[in-house]
Amino acid sequence: MQKSLESSNPHQHDGRSTGRRLVSQSLLRGAWLKCPACGTGAMFHRYLKVSDNCPDCGEALHYQRADDAPTYFTIVIVGHVVVSLVLAVEMAYRPPLWFHAAMWLPLTIILAMIVLAPIKGALVGLQWSLLMHGFDPNAEEEIGDQLTPPSA
Numbered sequence: 001m002q003k004s005l006e007s008s009n010p011h012q013h014d015g016r017s018t019g020r021r022l023v024s025q026s027l028l029r030g031a032w033l034k035c036p037a038c039g040t041g042a043m044f045h046r047y048l049k050v051s052d053n054c055p056d057c058g059e060a061l062h063y064q065r066a067d068d069a070p071t072y073f074t075i076v077i078v079g080h081v082v083v084s085l086v087l088a089v090e091m092a093y094r095p096p097l098w099f100h101a102a103m104w105l106p107l108t109i110i111l112a113m114i115v116l117a118p119i120k121g122a123l124v125g126l127q128w129s130l131l132m133h134g135f136d137p138n139a140e141e142e143i144g145d146q147l148t149p150p151s152a
């Protein structure tokens with residue numbers, strides 16, 4: 001499997017392309033949920049599960065370490081939108097509290113579900129373009145278990 005992926009793109013080393021990596025292009029491709037290297041293959045194989053390799057060009061995407069960053073950015077963005085709307089509606093119409101609960105809780109959840117994947121894609125694209133976390137084709141092999149506590 002890995003052999004076929006490497007042979008399909010001669011510019012790759014261990015699934016990592018060696019070409020030029022534009023930050024803005026990678027961010028946009030990731031935000032469109034596409035592979036930052038080719039822009040055509042799907043980055044995710046499920047809602048928030050990043051594919052190990054791009055299904056189109058074979059670029060290794062398993063080096064990504066988005067961790068909690070997408071949720072932090074989602075909270076900041078959705079929070080600003082929803083809180084602004086809550087304040088605007090409250091000041092303009094003074095609706096009852098049940099209206100606020102029925103309106104803003106579902107809207108918050110829906111908005112978060114919508115923006116979470118593009119934000120994660122953009123962050124993976126950013127990591128890829130900046131050669132972070134093993135995306136560097138000239139880097140040594142990725143350290144397998146970084147969570148191992150230092151020996152005493």
Ligand SMILES: [Zn+2]
Nearest residue numbers: 035038054057
């Ligand atoms: Zn690709």
